[in-house]
Amino acid sequence: NLWRERIRELNEAGKEVEPDCFKAWLRSQYASKIRERKKNAKAEDFDRIGTEFHRWLRDASESVGLEHSADFYRFIERDFNFYSRQYLRLTQASQAKVDGLEHVLYNAQHGFTLQYMLLLAPLKPDDSEAIVNHKLQLVARFIDILLTWRLWNFRSIAYSTMQYAMFIVMRDIRGLALEPLTHKLYDLLAKETETFTSNDRLRVHQQNRYALHRILARLTDYVETQSGLPSRYLDYVGEGRGRYEVEHIWADHPERHTEEFGHPADFAEHRNRIGGLLLLPKSFNASYGDLTYEEKLPHYNTQNLLSRSLHPQCYEYNPGFLRFMQESGLLFKPHAQFKKADIEERGLLYRKLAELIWCPDDLLEILVT
Structure with a gap:
């Protein structure tokens, strides 16, 4: 019943919302490798989730922790329930201003679809609502600053240009508590060499x-x-x-x-x-x-x-x-x-x-x- 109801909500939210939700969720929590940037490199977790997440999950079931019936129950009742609900919130925030999540809208208006896996990455099912909201605000604002710096310096923010770097960020912030997440994102921005002062x-x-x-x-x-x-x-x-x-x-x-x-x-x-x-x-x-x-x-x-x-x-x-x-x-x-x-x-x-x-x-x- 939970599965059917949530799938219905995802489908009603938009044409590609259901598969995009699974891609963002599974990448944010489980993708540990991405295709190397060289000719004929093989597809890794990140890439396979983007093209065949059903097959990937079957193949990766052991590493995901799906071995016994209780694991499958938890995967739907806790994990899918939590991450799909957050994804629906983010979908809504990407289309209209939502208090506290305004930066999700700003990022969406730049067409930056990679933001969703980043936003979900530090979230954990046992986080309180306040912690979830703080984490989402932090990551959305981090993305907003990064994108604007790049645009100010005539840099591309296209999916193909940003994919590898955003995978690294996603992997590094996965499951972080609020304080280490804050300092990680702050330190990542501090390492950027192109800001507003680098282009007048x-x-x-x-x-x-x-x-x-x-x-x-x-x-x-x-x-x-x-x-x-x-x-x-x-x-x-x-x-x-x-x-x-x-x-x-x-x-x-x-x-x-x-x-x-x-x-x-x-x-x-x-x-x-x-x-x-x-x-x-x-x-x-x-x-x-x-x-x-x-x-x-x-x-x-x-x-x-x-x-x-x-x-x-x-x-x-x-x-x-x-x-x-x-x-x-x-x-x-x-x-x-x-x-x-x-x-x-x-x-x-x-x-x-x-x-x-x-x-x-x-x-x-x-x-x-």
Whole structure:
């Protein structure tokens, strides 16, 4: 009855949710080897679970501990029950904001399906609900930071690129208690050489436009929520009417900037940098996108808080934003004009914002709370 009910729930949750659940669960708890990265290397546990988990389980039944009838009962009544229930929670959290599991949604929006085996890896069936939630928060935030660092440095987060490294992380955090898990994840981030400081020329291009849209949504949402406004993140990343787009502060007119750029390619490189970008409704770009900065500026003052911060009126009678500025130490300032130096200054502001949002020290704070 338990099996039938849970399989029904998994199937109702989506087309491939049932097999994906088994792959994530079995990999997270049992995969000890992965195919070597060389020609004609043989498939190992990790690979076989991904393609034929039924056969793999029959072959690995002894190492999994399935020998007597009581073992099979425990495997379904305890293990399958626990991990499939957690997987269903994660599936729900990947589709809509769930309190405490917001980072699962952020990771899912980058299309990072490897997160599920990582999230399940440290969980144990006898963990309390509070411990389970803490572990999920830690791993989801770790993934969020890692992915954003890679995207900021023009690195791929595709399945094929990340699979081997994520297998190693999964294996190393399997079954860890809360404190060693925290320090393991923190230490892994500390070993990363590419962070926000390693690239001060992040720019939008055809391949990263979708990912950069998500990053700008997080920056914008953070400024607003830290200033006491309600979150509008789901609006910023939503589809349909009122859809938001990446907006270039400079219109695509290099002839307006010949005093600073001798070649259109130099102008385009600076125009595409993150400091020259905002997230605004598609209708805004259609109406005002071709105007000069000075003509756009009054209209920016009617948009989200990150856009409004370009306008001097944003700094008047705005106690929540002024408090956030003071507490964060971020050097927001109005820009009466927008030159090359302004894009670079604004880019530094965005980087400082990113360092607050995606901060490894937050993992240690989760442990404390």
